[in-house]
Amino acid sequence: MKKLFVSVLLSISLLKASADEGMWLPMLLGQQVYNDMVKKGLKLTKDQLYAVNKSSLKDAILIFGGGCTGEIVSSEGLIFTNHHCGYEAIAGASTIEHNYLQDGFYAYNKGQEIKSQLTVQFLDRIVDVTAEAEEGVKGLAWAERVAKMPEVFKSIADKVQDSENGLSGRVYSMFKGNQYIMYVYKTYRDIRLVGAPPESVGRFGGDTDNREWPRHTGDFSIFRVYAAKDGKPAEYSAENQPLKPKYFLPISIKGIKDGDYAMIYGYPGETNRYETSYGIKLKNDIENPSLVNLTEVRLKLMHEQMIKDPAVKLKLASNYASVANCWKFFDGETKQLIKFQTFNQKQGYENNFATWAKGKPDYENIFNEYAKNYAAWTPYSKQKQYLNEGILGSPLAAFAASLIGVETNLVKTGISSADIKKSVDKAIITRKKFLDAEDKISDEKILAQIAQLFYKDIDKSQHPIGFYEGIKASYGDLREEQTYRKWAKDVFANTLIFNDAKWTAFIANPDAGILQADLAFAYASTFVKNYTLKYAPLYTAFTNKNAELGKAYLKGIKEMNPVAAAKMYPDANFSMRVSFGNVKSYNPRDAVHYDYVTTAKGIIEKYKAGDYEFDLPSKQIELLKKKDFGQYIDKGRNDLVIDFITTNDITGGNSGSPVMDGSGNLIRLAFDGNYEALSHKIVFDKDLNRTICVDVRYVLWCIDKLGGAKNIIDELKLVK
Numbered sequence: 001m002k003k004l005f006v007s008v009l010l011s012i013s014l015l016k017a018s019a020d021e022g023m024w025l026p027m028l029l030g031q032q033v034y035n036d037m038v039k040k041g042l043k044l045t046k047d048q049l050y051a052v053n054k055s056s057l058k059d060a061i062l063i064f065g066g067g068c069t070g071e072i073v074s075s076e077g078l079i080f081t082n083h084h085c086g087y088e089a090i091a092g093a094s095t096i097e098h099n100y101l102q103d104g105f106y107a108y109n110k111g112q113e114i115k116s117q118l119t120v121q122f123l124d125r126i127v128d129v130t131a132e133a134e135e136g137v138k139g140l141a142w143a144e145r146v147a148k149m150p151e152v153f154k155s156i157a158d159k160v161q162d163s164e165n166g167l168s169g170r171v172y173s174m175f176k177g178n179q180y181i182m183y184v185y186k187t188y189r190d191i192r193l194v195g196a197p198p199e200s201v202g203r204f205g206g207d208t209d210n211r212e213w214p215r216h217t218g219d220f221s222i223f224r225v226y227a228a229k230d231g232k233p234a235e236y237s238a239e240n241q242p243l244k245p246k247y248f249l250p251i252s253i254k255g256i257k258d259g260d261y262a263m264i265y266g267y268p269g270e271t272n273r274y275e276t277s278y279g280i281k282l283k284n285d286i287e288n289p290s291l292v293n294l295t296e297v298r299l300k301l302m303h304e305q306m307i308k309d310p311a312v313k314l315k316l317a318s319n320y321a322s323v324a325n326c327w328k329f330f331d332g333e334t335k336q337l338i339k340f341q342t343f344n345q346k347q348g349y350e351n352n353f354a355t356w357a358k359g360k361p362d363y364e365n366i367f368n369e370y371a372k373n374y375a376a377w378t379p380y381s382k383q384k385q386y387l388n389e390g391i392l393g394s395p396l397a398a399f400a401a402s403l404i405g406v407e408t409n410l411v412k413t414g415i416s417s418a419d420i421k422k423s424v425d426k427a428i429i430t431r432k433k434f435l436d437a438e439d440k441i442s443d444e445k446i447l448a449q450i451a452q453l454f455y456k457d458i459d460k461s462q463h464p465i466g467f468y469e470g471i472k473a474s475y476g477d478l479r480e481e482q483t484y485r486k487w488a489k490d491v492f493a494n495t496l497i498f499n500d501a502k503w504t505a506f507i508a509n510p511d512a513g514i515l516q517a518d519l520a521f522a523y524a525s526t527f528v529k530n531y532t533l534k535y536a537p538l539y540t541a542f543t544n545k546n547a548e549l550g551k552a553y554l555k556g557i558k559e560m561n562p563v564a565a566a567k568m569y570p571d572a573n574f575s576m577r578v579s580f581g582n583v584k585s586y587n588p589r590d591a592v593h594y595d596y597v598t599t600a601k602g603i604i605e606k607y608k609a610g611d612y613e614f615d616l617p618s619k620q621i622e623l624l625k626k627k628d629f630g631q632y633i634d635k636g637r638n639d640l641v642i643d644f645i646t647t648n649d650i651t652g653g654n655s656g657s658p659v660m661d662g663s664g665n666l667i668r669l670a671f672d673g674n675y676e677a678l679s680h681k682i683v684f685d686k687d688l689n690r691t692i693c694v695d696v697r698y699v700l701w702c703i704d705k706l707g708g709a710k711n712i713i714d715e716l717k718l719v720k
Helices: 002-015 030-040 087-093 130-136 142-158 277-306 310-339 342-357 366-393 395-402 404-411 417-437 440-457 467-475 481-494 500-508 512-517 519-534 536-560 600-606 618-625 696-706 710-715
Strands: 061-064 068-072 078-081 120-128 167-174 179-188 190-196 221-227 261-266 577-582 586-589 592-594 597-599 641-646 658-660 666-673 691-695
Touching: 030 577, 061 078, 068 261, 078 190, 078 666, 087 190, 087 221, 087 310, 130 142, 130 179, 142 167, 142 536, 179 221, 261 666, 277 310, 277 342, 277 366, 277 440, 310 342, 310 417, 342 366, 342 536, 366 395, 366 440, 366 519, 366 536, 395 404, 395 417, 395 440, 395 519, 404 417, 404 512, 404 519, 417 500, 440 481, 440 519, 467 481, 467 519, 481 519, 512 519, 519 536, 597 600, 600 618, 600 641, 618 696, 641 696, 666 696, 691 696, 696 710
Parallel strands: none
Antiparallel strands: 061 068, 061 120, 068 078, 078 221, 120 179, 167 179, 190 221, 261 577, 261 658, 586 592, 597 641, 641 691, 658 666, 666 691
């Protein structure tokens, strides 16, 4: 009896979302989850959260660009999102003469708004297509099923395709393939930059404060979505009009207190909460340490050049920020997984499952098969990381690798001249983008150091045949750093990629032999082909088998405890989700307490004039010292609240998500998680998990007091 009781407890702990854990599908909240939301402070009905035939909160939420969330905050299509989400568009609009990234930008009328290359997508409706998807692969073995599924998804999505109205469908796998849901989106292509604070405000604290609390970052930017006069999506045109949205969010400047309800809508990118102990071990032992090591090398070499030249800083800013974010996440994730003993917890769940599964043919061998699958792939895992984050971490190598498609067309029989021209034309466009963003000095050093690291860290049997032997013959001892420096110098000096005359001659008369002889192409293609031909099939087999086992495992744990299974949520996969929790302080370690808000007082304490990470506009410091906060003041603190934290469950992709009160008013923008819970993709910690948000009052203060853009404030619906 005691053993059975322990078994039941373990199964419940695996299945049931704890505390404020959960990224819920808005159309499938379930009465129990909705009741929990109401208990915490929600005042809206289910239809106000999600409805198809009438406007609801979901109509104000959008996919911003390729990987963020945004929200509509006015009747004229005004969008709020994070500064780091709009970063590329802001940098792209900037020049040395008009450096909007450095100085900030506000359009004081619609005529001053700046065209971008961004798109946004609104959710039109959600449809469960599980039966249709399963019918399309009925009777197929797993490998055949995997191969056929994209075709099945496309046939389902094609039924809702409507180019004239910008409609398209995307089918998502939920619960590791046990359910399939189609999201139908409407895409708008005319998005214009309306405003952004100076980078010193939008990234205040830089890498030092990244993922840390307390935080004082004004992480916001403002855009507007335009449509044709009839309201339909359209390409950029001076004739387009601001979109009249189905719904927009009112903005509350009432302020918040510890314990207040907080709800977040958005598009969380990826979690793997049902990961096995085998996956945790591979991540802790090989994958994450490799990623941290490789990104650290790139950051150091880029930073050396960025601090020397403002033009280089502007050029590398977006890439550097992305790599830095990656480094800190994977470094923190491993530390937290070890701290929380996640591997041991997972083993406990799995042992419990194995006991339950005895005598059940569909489930009893799952973990024996997992063990075999990981044993087969693990010896090659490090090489995959070193290719993706190392070799291809060099911008030159990444561009050179993109030319493999051109080479393929040149050597393959039966390829038309039109197809060759198409691939060459694409390469021309890609090369221009590459050259515009390239810093040769840092990239050459990256190329050299990564090539040496691959030689030292990857098993010699997995090296590309002949590559390192060639370097040794021409440049010297493979153990010496100088050898790789000399080789990298030759690559950069002689590649046709940097030589306009050679490049022009090549595209005028594309020749496979010339491309193959190029040092940069030879380097990149050698490593890519080495992996593609020998190890990519092994990785495909590994992931396919994991997917098959994962589907069976999740189906099994639902059968093991159907009551707890009724309150499960699927892993994040960049489909719209809603999470709920509370504004809440926390205690990260013994004798340390973190308040739930930060204020202007903290900004002044951190401010360092001229510092790379903690500088701010002198005007801002002057206004803050005068306590010129206007209507945005927090009266209880007699200060301006900058950021605050909640217990909401989010992950990458939620950047820019609206944080709303119980009435659906916007109170904050989510932009980060805290370092103490960076294992959140794998496991949610009910005590330490916090979402870091920029207070909307600070956003409005920056727009109004610092930026002087009262026209934007006047467009909003403020709740006082």
